[in-house]
Amino acid sequence: MQHVLIVEDSPTMRSLVVSALEDLEPPLRITEAASGFEALRALPRDHYDLIVTDINMPDINGLELVSFVKKNAAYRGIPLLIISTEGSERDRLRGLELGADAYLVKPFEPEDLRRTARELLAKASAE
Amino acid sequence: MAARRTRSGGRSKAAREFVSEVEDLLERMRADLADLGDQRAAGALEPDLVNRLFRSAHTLKGVAGMFGFEGIGGLAHRLEDVLDDLRMGRLATDAPALDLLDEAVAVLAAEVEAVGRGDARPEGGPALAALMARIADALRAPASEPDDDLPAIDPTLLRALTEYEEHRLRENLRRGRAIHVVEAGFELLAFEEGLAELTEAARALGEVLSTLPSPGDQPEAQIRFSLLVASDDPLDVFEHRLDLPHATVRNLHPGAAAAAPEAPNTQAASGGRAPASGAAAGRGARSPQGAEGAAQRAAGERSSSGVKASEAHQDVAEAWQVDRKDGLEGRPSDAPAQLEAPSGASANPQETANSDSDAPDEDSPRPADDLASLKSISDTVRVDIRKLDELMNLVGELVIQRGAIGAIVDQLLLEPRAARLGRELAKVHKTLDRKLQELQAGVLEVRMVPLRQVFEKLARVVRRLRRDSGKDVRLEIRGGDTELDKLIVEELADPLMHVVRNAFDHAIETAEERLASGKPAEGTIRIEAHQRGNHVVIQVADDGRGIDLDAVRARAVARGLVAADAELDDKEALELIFQPGFSTRDAVTTTSGRGVGLDVVRENVTSLGGLVHIESRRGHGTTISLTLPITLAIIQALVVGVGEQRFAIPLTSVLETLLVDDAEILRSEGRELLNLRGEPLPLRRLHAEFGLPAPAPGARQAVVVVGLGDVRAGLLVERLEGQQDAVIKPIQGPVRSVRGIAGATELGDRGTVLVVDVAAIVEDAARRREAA
Numbered sequence: 001m002q003h004v005l006i007v008e009d010s011p012t013m014r015s016l017v018v019s020a021l022e023d024l025e026p027p028l029r030i031t032e033a034a035s036g037f038e039a040l041r042a043l044p045r046d047h048y049d050l051i052v053t054d055i056n057m058p059d060i061n062g063l064e065l066v067s068f069v070k071k072n073a074a075y076r077g078i079p080l081l082i083i084s085t086e087g088s089e090r091d092r093l094r095g096l097e098l099g100a101d102a103y104l105v106k107p108f109e110p111e112d113l114r115r116t117a118r119e120l121l122a123k124a125s126a127e
Numbered sequence: 128m129a130a131r132r133t134r135s136g137g138r139s140k141a142a143r144e145f146v147s148e149v150e151d152l153l154e155r156m157r158a159d160l161a162d163l164g165d166q167r168a169a170g171a172l173e174p175d176l177v178n179r180l181f182r183s184a185h186t187l188k189g190v191a192g193m194f195g196f197e198g199i200g201g202l203a204h205r206l207e208d209v210l211d212d213l214r215m216g217r218l219a220t221d222a223p224a225l226d227l228l229d230e231a232v233a234v235l236a237a238e239v240e241a242v243g244r245g246d247a248r249p250e251g252g253p254a255l256a257a258l259m260a261r262i263a264d265a266l267r268a269p270a271s272e273p274d275d276d277l278p279a280i281d282p283t284l285l286r287a288l289t290e291y292e293e294h295r296l297r298e299n300l301r302r303g304r305a306i307h308v309v310e311a312g313f314e315l316l317a318f319e320e321g322l323a324e325l326t327e328a329a330r331a332l333g334e335v336l337s338t339l340p341s342p343g344d345q346p347e348a349q350i351r352f353s354l355l356v357a358s359d360d361p362l363d364v365f366e367h368r369l370d371l372p373h374a375t376v377r378n379l380h381p382g383a384a385a386a387a388p389e390a391p392n393t394q395a396a397s398g399g400r401a402p403a404s405g406a407a408a409g410r411g412a413r414s415p416q417g418a419e420g421a422a423q424r425a426a427g428e429r430s431s432s433g434v435k436a437s438e439a440h441q442d443v444a445e446a447w448q449v450d451r452k453d454g455l456e457g458r459p460s461d462a463p464a465q466l467e468a469p470s471g472a473s474a475n476p477q478e479t480a481n482s483d484s485d486a487p488d489e490d491s492p493r494p495a496d497d498l499a500s501l502k503s504i505s506d507t508v509r510v511d512i513r514k515l516d517e518l519m520n521l522v523g524e525l526v527i528q529r530g531a532i533g534a535i536v537d538q539l540l541l542e543p544r545a546a547r548l549g550r551e552l553a554k555v556h557k558t559l560d561r562k563l564q565e566l567q568a569g570v571l572e573v574r575m576v577p578l579r580q581v582f583e584k585l586a587r588v589v590r591r592l593r594r595d596s597g598k599d600v601r602l603e604i605r606g607g608d609t610e611l612d613k614l615i616v617e618e619l620a621d622p623l624m625h626v627v628r629n630a631f632d633h634a635i636e637t638a639e640e641r642l643a644s645g646k647p648a649e650g651t652i653r654i655e656a657h658q659r660g661n662h663v664v665i666q667v668a669d670d671g672r673g674i675d676l677d678a679v680r681a682r683a684v685a686r687g688l689v690a691a692d693a694e695l696d697d698k699e700a701l702e703l704i705f706q707p708g709f710s711t712r713d714a715v716t717t718t719s720g721r722g723v724g725l726d727v728v729r730e731n732v733t734s735l736g737g738l739v740h741i742e743s744r745r746g747h748g749t750t751i752s753l754t755l756p757i758t759l760a761i762i763q764a765l766v767v768g769v770g771e772q773r774f775a776i777p778l779t780s781v782l783e784t785l786l787v788d789d790a791e792i793l794r795s796e797g798r799e800l801l802n803l804r805g806e807p808l809p810l811r812r813l814h815a816e817f818g819l820p821a822p823a824p825g826a827r828q829a830v831v832v833v834g835l836g837d838v839r840a841g842l843l844v845e846r847l848e849g850q851q852d853a854v855i856k857p858i859q860g861p862v863r864s865v866r867g868i869a870g871a872t873e874l875g876d877r878g879t880v881l882v883v884d885v886a887a888i889v890e891d892a893a894r895r896r897e898a899a
Contacts, residue, residue: 012145012190037319040340044315044347055289056182060338067287068340074347085189090290098286107192 002121003029003046007039007053007065008083013106017052017083020110021117028121036060040068048078049124050117055084055091063094070099079120083108145190149239156183156232158579161586164225168601172220174295174334180228181210181291187235198255199238205262206231215294226594227261229587234258280379284308284339284355292337299334299357305382306336307365309354311374312343318350326354328369333358355379512613515574522567529563530851532556574614575757578656578665579607581620585627585654592631599649600635606656611663615735615755619665622728626667626751627652629725634671634749644746646670662737662779662835663757668750674743676700683709701741705729736777736869738835738886754835764872766880767831768846769814770822773880775851775872780885782832782839784847789828801830801841808832811888812843816867833885840889867891 004021008014014032021028031046033039037059039051051069055062062082069075082095082103092103101123102116159180166172184207191200209228212218234254277285277297288296299306309329313321322338329335336355343349358365362378369376536556539549582604589602611619635641635650642648653668676697683689683703695703703709707726729739737755756779764775765784785803792810793800799810810830814821822828822845830841869884 010148010186010190012148013186013193015144016193040318040350041316056185058179058182060340061287061289061292063287063289064337064339068342072342072346085185085192088290094286094289106189107195 001027001029002049002125003031004050004052004117004121005031005033005039005042005048007033007036007051007057007062009035009054009057013054013083016110017113020113021052023110024114024118036062036065039065043069043072043075048075050079050081050120052081052083052117055082055088055095063091063098066095066098066100077124079124081116081120083113142194145194148190149187152183152187153232153236153239156180157587158583159183160225160228160232161583161590163220163228164586164590165602165604167220167222167225174214174298177210177214177220178291181207181214184210196242199235199242202231202235202238202255202259205259206235209262214291216298225590227258229590231258231262278380280306281308284337284353284379287339288337288355295334295336296355296357299336300380300382303383304333304357304359305361305365305378306380307356307358307362307376307378309356309369309374309376310351311371312349312351315343315348315350318352322352325352325371325374328371329354329356332356332360332365332368510573512574515570515613518570519574522563522570525563526567529556529559532559571612574612575610576613576616577607578609578611578616578663581616581623582607582654582656584620585623588624589627589631589652592628596631598631598635599638600631601649601651603651603653603655605654609656609658609663611755611757615757618731618735619753619755622731622753623654623665623667625725625728626753627654630667630669630671630749634669634673636672640672658757659754663755665753665755666750667753668748670748673745673747673749674701674704674741675745679703701743704741705739733884733886733890736884736886738838738890740837764851764882765831766848766851767813767829767842767844768848769844770819772817772819773848774813774844775880775882776831776833776842777869777882777885778850780833780835780889782834785830785832785841787828787830799843803832803841808839808841810841810843811891813883816888833889835886835889838889842883842888 006014006017006021008017011034014034018030018032021030031042031048033042036057039053040060051065053062053065060068062084066080066082069078069080076099079102080095080100082092082100083106084092084095084103085106092105095103101120104113104116159176163172163176163180166176184203188200188203188207191203206228209218209224209231213220213224218224238255277293278300285293285296296306309325311321311325326335326338334357336357339353339355341351341353343351356365359382360368361381362376366376532552533556536549536553539545539552542549586602586604589600592598593600630652635652636644636646638648641650651670654665655668656663656665658664679700680689680695680703683695683700683706684691684693686709688703688706688709689695705725705728707724709724709726725739732739732753732755735755737753740752740754741749742752743749756777763778765778765781767774767776785801787801791801793802793807799812801808801810812821813819829844829847831844831847832839832841834840867884867887869882869887871879872882
């Protein structure tokens with residue numbers, strides 16, 4: 001079963017992301033992290049096939065998380081999807097430069113998230 | 128793994144979270160705005176605070192958008208634009224901007240409330256439209272100079288900076304500050320404590336611009352953090368002052384500490400470019416087409432709003448209904464019923480920013496397999512205060528049962544054949560006792576909330592008054608961290624509000640009057656709280672005109688409160704303003720004209736077991752002090768006996784107990800006094816207070832010296848029977864209104880006893896002394 005880590009400080013947004021991804025077939029295992037720090041602690045504990053992260057977070061931001069993941073040999077291969085609101089183009093593009101694989105702009109359709117996640121997960125299993 | 132839910136189940140959970148998160152966000156924004164106002168007044172704006180406000184608006188916009196609330200989302204978006212301009216220094220943080228923000232948050236709250244009620248009106252009332260127009264105007268204000276080029280700094284450190292962090296870097300460079308990198312490695316599973324220490328130390332020396340994690344030497348077990356810090360200190364001084372042996376420091380940019388004086392925001396914002404269009408153009412220009420295209424392909428074509436709006440509205444409205452039913456039923460006001468998460472009101476704004484994520488890890492690192500912790504939705508839980516009341520009642524009943532067991536133990540120990548069992552039981556009883564105390568302390572602690580919550584409301588009121596009246600009044604707040612029982616804090620809001628409004632409206636003079644009497648034009652109201660033993664003292668002091676005692680006397684005579692020829696000293700005259708129906712102003716103003724007088728303030732505070740004390744100096748100002756017990760729920764009581772009757776006196780108010788002979792009691796002008804180490808102590812006979820038969824004369828009697836605030840009195844009783852835990856229960860029926868009785872309590876085997884309302888008795892004693 002493929003495993004997704006969702007990093008997002010807004011509980012509402014987290015629930016929406018979880019509920020969208022829960023509809024995917026085959027079912028996914030989902031772990032939630034409410035901050036960048038929680039994500040840093042979650043990473044070594046398990047194997048992940050996809051990381052979905054927000055940018056604007058209180059402790060470390062999504063860009064710093066992306067940079068950490070891509071610098072770390074153990075996690076480098078995990079596809080990264082950035083979700084952020086419109087108006088932060090510059091930060092999103094920084095995310096792509098740092099090695100994130102795709103981004104989605106909030107508000108997004110659940111189906112868009114599912115499609116993107118499916119593509120990235122397929123990429124993860126191909127590697 | 129997370130349980131699979133149906134689509135609708137997942138959505139309605141999100142809807143419930145939306146409700147609670149939006150309420151939290153608005154509350155935090157209000158608190159942050161209050162802090163921002165204070166910081167502006169003090170002339171020291173913290174960049175983090177504006178950034179946190181920005182983040183709240185940003186999140187609000189995001190979640191509202193997902194639910195298709197276009198009005199709320201739109202306003203949150205505009206608010207975000209304003210805050211973005213503020214944090215980027217494109218807009219000055221001045222009074223009009225703060226008012227605008229205040230208003231926007233208030234309108235947002237009203238909109239959200241309307242959605243929660245399931246109002247039929249289309250989302251976005253006229254207030255919203257008007258406000259949007261004003262914000263659009265504000266955003267047309269002049270913008271800052273185009274960004275300077277960043278100096279050649281190690282690009283690996285700069286690449287992960289967000290736009291805002293980069294702005295802060297530029298801003299600090301512009302001020303000539305040096306940029307250092309502080310690095311340290313930590314154990315991967317327990318990095319937060321060490322990192323928090325490092326961050327705090329760095330923050331004391333400057334501004335922490337970013338926190339960049341990187342793999343440690345053993346990537347599977349260690350993690351390194353690089354903190355980008357802007358400071359006035361050159362490298363050697365910085366390193367020396369940081370004084371953390373495990374951290375390494377290197378310099379990235381020397382800065383020019385002496386070269387450039389600090390440029391205030393307004394100055395920096397004097398360019399000619401309109402920020403809205405300018406920023407948009409800048410963003411557009413910076414988007415490399417290739418990356419944009421790739422992302423679009425990956426993401427698919429983006430559509431306008433996330434879900435069918437009507438469905439989402441329905442979900443949220445339902446979630447709100449549930450919330451209201453749980454929380455607000457039977458409540459007199461629409462104050463939120465949930466216990467506020469204390470983290471939202473912490474002293475240090477930085478603490479608040481991080482506490483959500485830091486809090487659970489302060490005590491100890493978690494085992495590696497503790498996956499459950501990662502799945503927790505949030506670190507705080509909102510609890511209906513009534514559930515805590517029920518818990519507290521249960522604890523109270525356990526305490527009473529423990530008392531009963533104690534009595535059985537005593538009997539067993541006296542019984543020779545059962546003494547062994549008695550000793551065993553005594554041990555168990557002792558452990559039970561300790562655990563119960565811990566439980567009791569734990570439940571009490573959960574009920575404690577910082578006064579900051581109320582103070583923030585007061586700050587908002589003062590800001591609004593200032594705007595409406597044009598009166599220049601500064602509010603200083605100290606001791607917001609002082610904690611009190613949630614119930615008391617809630618009951619305190621109205622009396623405090625009244626005292627502050629009174630000070631603003633009546634006490635502080637107009638600017639002309641103040642200047643004429645040699646005072647600064649700006650008036651000051653200072654609210655200060657501190658803990659004193661088991662009580663909390665809250666003082667509201669103004670530097671206004673003080674109370675005109677002659678006017679008070681005249682008014683009291685006119686109102687028939689005192690005889691025309693009554694001779695009142697100043698203290699007694701001051702007491703008159705607490706009389707029901709007393710007011711020194713005929714004209715009812717919009718500020719204080721709520722029909723609530725100081726008499727109601729005193730009544731409210733007294734019903735909480737507290738005291739109100741007033742001091743005033745003509746021409747210099749007035750200080751009103753409220754002294755309150757920390758909690759109402761479980762008290763340690765001293766049980767005393769008078770004839771057949773027993774009373775419980777809250778131990779928090781007992782200063783000492785003495786045994787006296789009748790001969791030691793002094794009588795002067797019909798009152799009884801005791802010479803307590805040279806100080807006269809007014810005495811009250813408990814039997815006389817409650818109309819009980821007098822004990823036989825000549826008997827040796829006990830005096831319980833009680834005190835609240837600065838006022839003391841001695842209660843004469845026949846017997847002291849020992850200490851007990853007591854759970855105060857309000858009394859129903861005719862006894863309820865008897866002055867001097869705070870409630871009733873059960874004492875295990877000893878039945879129900881009445882709890883003495885020390886505040887009322889001490890107050891009466893003080894008043895009688897002044898009247899005599």
